[in-house]
Amino acid sequence: MQRIGVFVCWCGSNIAGTVDVEAVSEALKREPGVVFSTNYQYMCSQAGQDIIKDAIKEHRLTGIVVCSCSPRMHEATFRKTAAAAGLNPYMVEIANIREQCSWVHKEMPIGTEKAIILGKAAVAKVNLNTPLTPGESPVTKRALVIGGGIAGIQTALDIADAGFEVDIVEKKPTIGGKMAQLDKTFPTLDCAACILTPKMVDVAQHEKIRIFSYSEVSEVKGFVGNFDVTIKKNARYVKEDLCTGCGLCTEKCPMKKCANEFNLGMDTRRAIYIPFAQAVPKVATIDPDNCNMLKNGKCGVCAKVCTAGAIDYTQKDEYIEEKYGAIVVATGFNPISMDKFDEFAYNQSKDVITSLEFERLTNAAGPTAGKLLRPSDGKHPETIVFVQCVGSRCDACAEKGKEYCSKICCMYTAKHAMLTRDKYPDTDVYVFYIDVRTPGKNFDEFYRRAVEEYGVHYIKGMVGKVSPEGDKLIVQASDLLADKQLKIEADLVVLAAAIEPDKSARSLATMLTASMDTNDFFTEAHPKLRPVESPTAGVFLSGACQGPKDIPETVSQAGAAAAKVIGLLAKDKLVGNPCVAHSNEMMCNGCSSCERVCPYGAITYEAKEFRMPDRTTLVRRIAVVNPAVCQGCGCCTVVCPSGAMDLKGFANEQIMAEVDAICK
């Protein structure tokens, strides 16, 4: 029989406000096994912990129940307290009477009744607890960064600078991401390429960093410290080690009419291409959908002109297996599709463009060599209308857009408006907005300059309709402050499209068992206190995959993620979780169901000899769990048909005892 102590926390008024803590500690005193029960204002305080330690010694407690906040908050605290008093830390159970009780109930009698029930369940479980000792597992001192935009680049550089090996997997032919497509960056207006490309070069030259470009993660197995990752290196039909990036092939290729995705389809490239001049790795890639040689076996011009002999039409996708200790997700964002926003005539007129397209139109390396010209006729636009929040903050139109604020649009639109007025003072620039949101260092000053110094017309109100008429775009909008309807004849309309996580994020989250919110942004382990860790141990988040972010924020989060990774990789061993599965060999059928569902490959089989009652021996196949590999997820215990598989610390019997205690 256990000797159990119960400690009920008031959490100031957080718990005591809706739960009669005195009644709870009194009621639990009468539960089987309980020899001591008390309550205190703050159990997690030093004084509260001392109460627990003293009681363990004085009453020779073999198990304790702390009725307090969620175990996510203080389970570790109370386990340490118990250990300090000589009790096995796994003899501690937390009854969550705050998040699951006092915070969700308003009336004292209901809160108290539920707190007692939750306490009883915890006592019932502790009665069946056994002391557990954790094992250790080694750490592979290498990190994987998924995504090679500014977030992935910064994280990789920071980890590598600390002396650890890093691999970057980027699905595009070059690293650089969205930032490489931008022209100037707010609020300082320095050129994106000027500050990004040195970092790209640093990555390429860093001896600790490897880049897998044009590659994807295809499989992830294992767990924190010991991930086994399969990287699919897509065939680019060019040998990376031989290609010098001279670009001759990209000039000679006869397939000239391929849409150039780097310029968002506003101009064309060849079927063999290097996305942009500063690409890293600077290696050509053949686009198999457009290459005549790959499609019909006719052409071969690039192979003829390549002096390095780098072209290889027979190249196949390659699968590389590598081990990592930590994984950083930096998959970034994309603007949403404008297909559902017919009111803005995006698909009807070439002169309605997205802000990212505007970036390319003003970029010196873009389709117009930096001259702001209308895509339809190449004329200089005299009136430009910027529309904010296209698809962002869509309460009523959630099926079209996103409910959240995309965060970066107010600032880049101010930048676009300002730069336009600066370069082309004869242009009339209108910005339609819901609110202008400028929280950030020097952000509001920047926006005010656009209005006050550059004379941009900021109009509070939404654009209702854009209709092409001749070579003009008629913009119908409301001016809420002046309370009137406006009709503007514009030459160019720029839509600040909402941003969303990259489409690859969902399947990646599944592979990583990392959780996502309803918008497919990765969720952090704690919104305030653990913002760069995912709830899955060993998986970290960097940049816009976690939520909309501008460059300064992305870079600081990237550095924070790197710091967390470095902290993990600096350890030689990780203390494991002793709550692992084990198989009862007398009941095991050896049916392999558990092996099939185990995500960690922790289960193997052996033929074991059993002495039978009639003195014969019987050899049976039984499951054996490797406790160093098992992560205690419990899949095997659910699938086991005979109930032979059980989880230490969460045995079926313990869970049934909890359920019974609640249902009694």
Added chain:
Amino acid sequence: MQKISRDILVEKAISMLENGDVCSVLGWRKGEFDYDITPAVFTDKDDIKNNFVWNDFCGANFSKYLVQKTRKAEGKILVFLKPCDTYSFNQLLTEHRFDREKVYAIGIPCEGMVDINKIKEITGDGISSIDCGDKITVNTIYGDKFDIDATNVLSERCINCKSKKHVAYDELIGDEGEVLESNRFDEVTKLEQMTPDERFAFWQNELSKCIRCNACRDICPACTCEKCVFDNPKSGVENKAAANSFEEKMFHIIRAFHVAGRCTDCGECSRVCPQHIPLHLLNRKFIKDIDGFYGEYQAGDEVGSRAPLVNYTTEDIEAADIFEGRDN
């Protein structure tokens, strides 16, 4: 009505025993009555000559017997398998439940087995003898004689036979059959169309007949656990009479969950139920759902196949989609 005659099987069994190819034969033997044909292990050729039976009453599926028999057998065991039995055979191999090397499996075609209850509906009680020829000839103690066409008294599982194909064998007697288009899910569809109250009443009525004899569990080829949860006092659901109507339902529902994804739909549970509860409908509901959610899957179709319930693909349907009716 069976196309293969008993004599061919007897001859085969005796020759294999005599040659020492096998040490025992799993076959059918006459029970107390002509219609209760029971599974038996034969080791003696005279015993086979006199008592081996193969007729329209040989419904018993031998696959499960291999789990225990192969453990003790010194040599190989000869087993005769009807098409539906071969699915159970494969499923057990998938679960590593017996040593394939210790078995010599002969596939035999099956024209369907009859349901004695349907015969009794025609003849009444008091059957004294049955002779299976082209027709089933039944004599009663009252002196009545009936000639019944076997196709009129086929058991439900044979009317809705899912496959005449042998998916596992070392040797096949007769022709290779084919997987059939059956209407086996029609009854399930009817249950699905009921209102929840009607369906509850249906199962309440059926399952309240249960006497917890465990015949369904004992015969089920998917139920081969070393220690069954219903025999395990620690499980909290161990073998005992149902204390209330809730418990009597739980036994069958827990059992259906246990065999979900592993049940080959052999129909033995319903055949042996002394209370005539249509237990196979519970299993078929699972099979139908699994087919609907994850694509068609037949347990035991091939050795080593991964049942959808213990497999995971990124295309798997989300629970929310099913709940909100987007599973079509």
